Amino acid sequence: MTLIERDHEITELDNLLTDCLQGKGRVMVITGPTGVGKTELAYTFSQRAAAGGVTWLSATCSRADRNLPLGMASQSFHSAALPIEHASEAARLIEEAAFSAKSIETPAHNPDWLHTIQGLWSIVLELSTSAPVLITVDDVEYSDALSWQLLLNFVQRLNNANVFVVVTATENPQGMDPLIEVDLMRHPHCQHMRLGTLSQEGVTKMLCKSMDQDTAEKLGPDFHAAGGGNPLLVEALVEDYLHESGESNSLVIGDAFSRSVRALLHRTDPTSLRTARGLAVLGEGAFPNLLPELIELPPATVQQTLNHLAAVGITDGQHFCHPETRSAVLDDLDAEERREMHRRAARLLHMEGAASTAVAEHLIHASDCPEPWATVELREAADQTLLNDEYEFAIQCLKLAIAFCHDDARRASLRASLARAEWLINPAATTQHLDHLMSIAREGGLGFDDLRMLLRFFLWHGRLEEAGEVLRRLNALAAESGEKDTPMRLEVTHQWLSTAFPSLLLEVADASSGTPKPGAPGVPPLQGAALLSRFLRTEENEQKIDTAERVLQSTTLDESNLEAVESSLFTLLYSDQADRAAPLCDVLYEEAVQRRSPTWRAVLAGVRAHIAIRHGDLAIAVKYASIALDVLPRRSLGIHIALPLAALIRVNTEMGKFDVAARLLRHPVPTAIYQTRFGLHYLQARAHFHLATGLSHAALSDFLSCGRLMRAWNLDTPVLVPWRQGAAAAHLQMGQLNQARAFLQEPYDLPGGDSLRARGATLRLLAAIGDLKKRPALLREAVDMLQDAGDRLEMAYALVDLTHAFNEIGELHKARMIGYWADRVADECQAEPLRWAVRQDDPAEQEAETPESMGLLSDAEQRVASLAALGYTNREISRKIYITISTVEQHLTRIYRKLNVRGRRDLPSQFSYVELR
Numbered sequence: 001m002t003l004i005e006r007d008h009e010i011t012e013l014d015n016l017l018t019d020c021l022q023g024k025g026r027v028m029v030i031t032g033p034t035g036v037g038k039t040e041l042a043y044t045f046s047q048r049a050a051a052g053g054v055t056w057l058s059a060t061c062s063r064a065d066r067n068l069p070l071g072m073a074s075q076s077f078h079s080a081a082l083p084i085e086h087a088s089e090a091a092r093l094i095e096e097a098a099f100s101a102k103s104i105e106t107p108a109h110n111p112d113w114l115h116t117i118q119g120l121w122s123i124v125l126e127l128s129t130s131a132p133v134l135i136t137v138d139d140v141e142y143s144d145a146l147s148w149q150l151l152l153n154f155v156q157r158l159n160n161a162n163v164f165v166v167v168t169a170t171e172n173p174q175g176m177d178p179l180i181e182v183d184l185m186r187h188p189h190c191q192h193m194r195l196g197t198l199s200q201e202g203v204t205k206m207l208c209k210s211m212d213q214d215t216a217e218k219l220g221p222d223f224h225a226a227g228g229g230n231p232l233l234v235e236a237l238v239e240d241y242l243h244e245s246g247e248s249n250s251l252v253i254g255d256a257f258s259r260s261v262r263a264l265l266h267r268t269d270p271t272s273l274r275t276a277r278g279l280a281v282l283g284e285g286a287f288p289n290l291l292p293e294l295i296e297l298p299p300a301t302v303q304q305t306l307n308h309l310a311a312v313g314i315t316d317g318q319h320f321c322h323p324e325t326r327s328a329v330l331d332d333l334d335a336e337e338r339r340e341m342h343r344r345a346a347r348l349l350h351m352e353g354a355a356s357t358a359v360a361e362h363l364i365h366a367s368d369c370p371e372p373w374a375t376v377e378l379r380e381a382a383d384q385t386l387l388n389d390e391y392e393f394a395i396q397c398l399k400l401a402i403a404f405c406h407d408d409a410r411r412a413s414l415r416a417s418l419a420r421a422e423w424l425i426n427p428a429a430t431t432q433h434l435d436h437l438m439s440i441a442r443e444g445g446l447g448f449d450d451l452r453m454l455l456r457f458f459l460w461h462g463r464l465e466e467a468g469e470v471l472r473r474l475n476a477l478a479a480e481s482g483e484k485d486t487p488m489r490l491e492v493t494h495q496w497l498s499t500a501f502p503s504l505l506l507e508v509a510d511a512s513s514g515t516p517k518p519g520a521p522g523v524p525p526l527q528g529a530a531l532l533s534r535f536l537r538t539e540e541n542e543q544k545i546d547t548a549e550r551v552l553q554s555t556t557l558d559e560s561n562l563e564a565v566e567s568s569l570f571t572l573l574y575s576d577q578a579d580r581a582a583p584l585c586d587v588l589y590e591e592a593v594q595r596r597s598p599t600w601r602a603v604l605a606g607v608r609a610h611i612a613i614r615h616g617d618l619a620i621a622v623k624y625a626s627i628a629l630d631v632l633p634r635r636s637l638g639i640h641i642a643l644p645l646a647a648l649i650r651v652n653t654e655m656g657k658f659d660v661a662a663r664l665l666r667h668p669v670p671t672a673i674y675q676t677r678f679g680l681h682y683l684q685a686r687a688h689f690h691l692a693t694g695l696s697h698a699a700l701s702d703f704l705s706c707g708r709l710m711r712a713w714n715l716d717t718p719v720l721v722p723w724r725q726g727a728a729a730a731h732l733q734m735g736q737l738n739q740a741r742a743f744l745q746e747p748y749d750l751p752g753g754d755s756l757r758a759r760g761a762t763l764r765l766l767a768a769i770g771d772l773k774k775r776p777a778l779l780r781e782a783v784d785m786l787q788d789a790g791d792r793l794e795m796a797y798a799l800v801d802l803t804h805a806f807n808e809i810g811e812l813h814k815a816r817m818i819g820y821w822a823d824r825v826a827d828e829c830q831a832e833p834l835r836w837a838v839r840q841d842d843p844a845e846q847e848a849e850t851p852e853s854m855g856l857l858s859d860a861e862q863r864v865a866s867l868a869a870l871g872y873t874n875r876e877i878s879r880k881i882y883i884t885i886s887t888v889e890q891h892l893t894r895i896y897r898k899l900n901v902r903g904r905r906d907l908p909s910q911f912s913y914v915e916l917r
Contacts, residue, residue, distance in 0.1 A: 012193060013045045013166070025158025027165045029185055032195035033312040034267045035232035038168040039138050041195065045166065046136050055081045055133045057124075061142035069098045072147035076135060077120065086123045093119045097146065113146075117153050124154065128162035140167040140184075141177040148179065158189050172269045173301070173308035197229030197313045206231065210238050215249060222251040226322040228313025236260035258328035264312065265329065271297070275305040276314060280329035281341045283361070288318060290348045294341065342366040346374070356380035360397045368404075375404045375414075382417065389595040391425045412440045416450040419457065420559060424597045428636035430457050438466060441473060448477055448486055452493060453559070459501055460638040462672030471497075471508045495529035496563035499536055499570075502713035503675045527551055528564025532571045536715050537751055545580065548572050552584045557591050557600050569607050574719040576757045576789040578615040585611055599636075602628045606643035610681065613650060614757075616792025616829045621651045639670050642678035646685040653689045654793065656832040661689050680706050680721045687726055691733060692833065700730035718762075719752035725761045737769050744769070757794065760785030764798045767805070775805040776814075784880075796825040800837050817869060856898045864891040868904040 013028060030038045039060075050056040059075035077090035097116040127133050137143065137151065155165060169180050185192055198206065204220030211219075219241075227233035240254030265273045278295035292299045309315045320326045330338065346362035350373055360381030363369055378401035382394040398418040405411045415433055422429035437454050440446055446454065451474050458467035471493075478490040497505040528551040535544050548568040555561045555568075565588060572581035585608045592600035605628035612621035628644035629637070637644075645664060652661040665686060673679035687702035703726035710716045710723065718724065724743040731740035744766050752758065760782045767778035779802040786795035799822035806815035819838050826834035857865060860883075867877045874888045896903065 012191070013041075025161040025163045025165075025189060027155050027158065027167070027184070027187060027190040028193060029180065029190060030166065030168045030193045030195060031171055031180075033197075033230075033308065034170050035230045035264045035312060036195045036197055037231045038170070038195055040231075042136055042138065042166050042168050046134060049132075049134050050081075053131050055127050055131050056136070057081065057133065058136045058138075059147075060138040061140060061144075063142055066142050066144055068144055070094050070144065070146050070150070072137060072140075072143045073120070073150050074098075076137070077123070082123075082127070086127065090120060090123055113149075117150060120150065121154060121157060124163055125161060131162075133163045135163065135165045137165075137167040139170060141169045141180060152183055155184065155187055155189065170267075171308070171311075173271055173305040196311065198224070198231060198234065199229065200224040203227070203229060203234055206234055207238065210242060218249060219251065226251060226253070226257075226324075228310075228316070228321040230264070230313030232264055233257065233260050233313060253322065253324040257324060258331065261314070261325050261328035262332045264314070265332070268308075268312065271301065271305050272308055272312075275302055276309060276329050277333055278341070279306075279309075279315070279318075279320070280326045281333075281338070281345055281362075283326070284319065287349075287352055287354065290345070290352065293348055294344055339366050339368075343369060346377075347371070350377060355384075357384055357393075360393075360400075364396050364400055367400075370404075375401045375410070378404070379414065379417075382421070386421060389597065391421055391596070394421045395425075409445060412437070412445045413450070415440075416446065416453060420453060423457065423460075424599050426632065426636050427457070427460055427599055427638060428633060431461060434458065434461070434463070434466070438470075441470065448474070448481065448483075448489065451477065452489070455493070456562070459504075460640065462639045462670035464501075464504055464672050464675060467501075468504055468508045471504065475508075492529045492563055495533050496567060498533045499567065499715065500677050501675065502677070502715060506713070528555070528561075528568040530567075532567035532574075535571050535574065535751070536717050536720060544571055545575055545577055548575075549580065549584065552588070557588060557595065557597070566603070566607070569611075573607070573611055573614060574717075574752065576614075576719075576755055576791070578611050579790050581611045582608070582615065598631045602632045602637060602644075603640060605631070606640060606647065609644055609647035609651075613647060613793070614791055616794075616796070616825075618651045618654055618793070618830045621647050625651065634667075639673045639676055639678060641669060642673040642676070642682040645669065646678075646681040649682075650685040650688055653685070653692050654829070654831045654833070656836075658689070658693055665689065674705075674709070677715070677720070680709065684721045684723075684726065687730075691726075691729060694733070696730045696733040699733075700727055703727040703730060717750055717752040718758035719755045722758055722761055725758070725765055728765050732765065732768055740765065741769050756785040756789035757791050760789060760791075760798065761794055764794075764801055767801065772805070772808060776802060776809070776811075779805055792825055793829050793831060796822060796829055796831055796834050799825060800834050803838055814869070857895060861891050861895050861898075864888060865895050865899075868892060868895075 030042055032038050046056050046058065057076045057079050059072045061072050065071040074091075074094050077087065077094065079087070082090065093116050097113060100112060124133055124135075135151075135154070140148075140151070143151070151165070151167075154163070158165070167180075167184070169177065184190060200220055203224040204216050207216035207220060207223060223234055223237050227237050236256040236259070237251065237253070239256040240252045243256070244252045244254050265276050274295050274297070275291070278291050282291060282294060289299070292302045295302070297305075306315065306318065310317055313321065314325060315321060320329075333341070342362040342365040346359050346366060346369060349359045349362065356377045359377040363374055363378060378397040382397040382401070385391075385394040385397070395418065398414055398421060402411055402414045402418065405414060415437060419430045419433040419437065422433075434454070434457060437446065437450075441451060441454060451470055455467055455470040455474060458464070458470060474490060474493065478486050481487075494505060527547060531544060531547055531551070548571040551564055551568045555564055557565070569581055569585055569588075572578075572584070585604060589601065589604040589608060592604055605624040609621045609623075609625035609628065612618070612624060625644040625647035629641070629648070634641060645667060649661050649664045652658070652664065669682065673682060683702045683706050687699045687706075690696070690699035690702065703723045706721045706723040707716070707727070710720065724746060728740040728743040731737070731743070744762055763778050763782035763785065767775045767782065770778065779798055782798040783795055783802060786792075786798055799818055803815050803819045803822050806812070806818060822838045823835055826832075826838065860881075863881055864877060867880060872880070874885050874892075877883075877888045878885045892904070
């Protein structure tokens with residue numbers, strides 16, 4: 001280990017050397033805790049003294065050599081510094097004394113022993129006549145008894161000798177060895193030097209030997225705090241930093257540090273090691289009074305030991321200097337010993353009334369505990385940690401509680417709670433519980449809430465047959481229940497099923513259960529769940545948007561609110577309110593991120609992807625759909641894989657990435673998705689892919705499948721999936737105009753039939769069937785509707801069709817202007833096929849025309865000029881941008897004058913359209 005220069009201490013030793021050179025023998029005792037550099041300091045000084053001509057005799061004591069007679073003395077005189085004749089004489093004397101060691105009962109009065117001492121001292125004196133003699137003994141507290149007596153005799157003879165002695169000794173929790181303190185340090189020629197841990201400045205100085213000054217000064221505080229200033233630990237931290245950090249300028253804790261912590265503790269006394277292990281097992285936040293009970297030592301002894309560990313740099317009092325220090329201590333424990341200590345710690349904490357989470361942590365490490373209180377503590381800990389979104393710990397608690405529990409009813413409840421917790425981080429893990437929970441349900445062992453949970457899990461994994469059985473049991477249990485809120489909670493489930501899994505509800509529930517009922521206005525879960533069902537099946541409800549927003553703003557992510565959250569978001573989505581749904585969904589998604597639930601993230605990301613598609617934000621849709629598919633293993637998504645997969649298929653199709661979309665379509669999906677509303681979106685995405693790639697018959701089949709399911713479920717509304725428009729588009733692609741017209745001319749008396757988005761899409765397709773001269777007017781109206789609905793992607797389709805229409809009737813200026821607009825909107829959506837379609841109409845000429853005079857007009861004048869160029873009347877312009885007709889006329893007069901044109905028919909060649917936002 002590198003020595004930290006201790007300037008003050010080196011100076012003291014140099015003064016000692018000066019005295020010896022002047023014939024004044026001295027003794028220096030260097031003490032301090034383990035690892036603070038006593039040996040290194042003595043060794044460095046000794047090397048300097050030897051380089052100056054001093055004869056150096058050295059020895060190092062250890063526990064193993066403590067019972068070896070004259071072992072320390074033998075080391076001291078077995079030195080290359082001794083002439084051969086002196087070394088031989090010393091060896092003879094020591095060998096004879098060691099051979100008769102057992103007979104030397106009282107060394108002070110034994111003539112043979114006194115002869116040995118005199119002989120060895122004579123050798124030292126003879127050596128000192130030519131140069132000072134330095135005798136060093138490291139860890140002198142482990143010296144054997146005879147060597148200790150020899151050393152004390154030498155010390156007593158130092159008065160006028162050219163000999164000096166330096167010994168090091170380690171302090172333990174009770175202080176120094178009494179022999180050293182009484183027999184050696186009280187000698188008149190003895191000086192005491194106590195070393196402690198390094199200051200922050202000392203650590204920084206140490207770091208400068210391995211790194212540049214700036215880095216050392218930056219890292220010094222962290223290295224000092226983690227290593228407690230102990231040079232041994234700081235050196236290990238330096239090793240880890242140089243080995244693992246690369247270019248990093250931060251502390252690195254690695255194997256070298258962990259090894260050094262363990263080595264340091266094993267070099268201390270057994271009490272310190274035991275105390276450190278007990279402190280590591282109890283961990284942070286434990287009651288201080290429990291440590292003595294855990295390790296079965298008196299409180300006073302434990303406090304002394306803690307003070308000693310702080311002096312060593314292992315702790316800062318009651319806590320380890322760094323969390324990895326605790327880990328290193330725990331890793332040093334034998335597995336069974338550690339489990340037993342955790343059992344005792346759990347029992348002590350339980351008796352003290354500690355937090356259940358603290359007790360549970362020890363129970364988990366102990367792995368077993370036969371006492372009945374253990375199950376209760378684990379269950380309470382799981383409930384508490386679930387509230388804090390600590391799912392992994394809660395799952396550990398529940399698994400162990402199940403293993404400890406022998407009561408069937410309680411085990412069933414614990415298993416249900418475990419399934420809930422596992423669903424939040426990996427729904428696939430719940431499958432291992434479903435059959436067991438189903439058996440318990442058939443025996444009547446599950447309550448209403450646990451049955452609802454079981455229903456959701458069966459549905460999630462596409463096991464519709466079992467889900468139907470659970471739903472029947474739910475209906476029966478609700479009918480028998482005397483609790484007032486049970487019917488309401490059942491109604492929430494029915495309302496959600498009526499839109500998410502309508503076939504299941506129609507098959508299992510009574511006819512009245514499948515019919516949407518008025519939700520209780522004061523109960524957000526029922527409001528939210530019923531909202532979507534009412535909207536998709538009945539006439540327009542003017543309050544639906546406000547109600548959906550209110551539910552989402554007042555709801556947090558919770559198992560009981562799943563139906564309300566999902567239904568309210570889809571209500572806004574299907575209501576052409578993507579711009580209002582997006583920020584609300586974003587807030588909930590961020591909550592899912594903060595609460596570390598991959599399942600909630602996947603669900604909300606899938607919904608968010610479809611909101612982005614409705615808004616024309618294809619890049620955002622890719623982002624969220626990819627998150628939904630990546631945040632969980634795909635088999636964990638169950639039937640919910642339909643939403644993100646459908647979004648990615650649709651988006652890649654619209655972006656022209658047909659190979660990617662085709663690859664996604666080959667991904668296996670549960671067959672149960674076709675019995676869900678989510679499956680409709682998957683069929684729709686597949687149909688659009690077939691349309692885009694010219695597979696008209698396949699597209700028609702998928703759209704008609706959507707229609708067949710939606711009619712069977714009483715969900716036939718274009719705001720969900722506009723299957724009639726899709727079927728019409730497929731017929732148009734096949735040249736079957738009459739069949740297309742038949743689909744498009746069906747009455748608008750369906751729920752959601754007055755949706756601007758649905759009507760705009762219908763008008764666009766009707767324009768393709770109708771008279772060419774009437775086509776621009778229909779398409780312009782479609783553009784207005786789709787723009788007001790906020791669907792930029794559908795609007796881009798209408799603009800492309802309008803560009804083609806103007807080209808076909810010979811109005812090339814308008815075609816170019818609309819083409820600019822269509823290209824810009826398609827570009828913002830990243831819909832490349834639409835951009836290709838626009839550029840087919842003389843792209844070179846489009847690029848050549850640049851509106852140089854655009855800067856002459858104010859923003860208001862640009863908007864008026866754009867609408868006028870499109871052919872809007874003054875009255876229509878006033879309605880669209882909310883100004884009076886006279887103001888429109890005034891704007892047009894100034895526009896004509898600034899652009900030097902005669903009227904609105906000349907605007908297209910001078911002006912490109914500015915999109916209204």
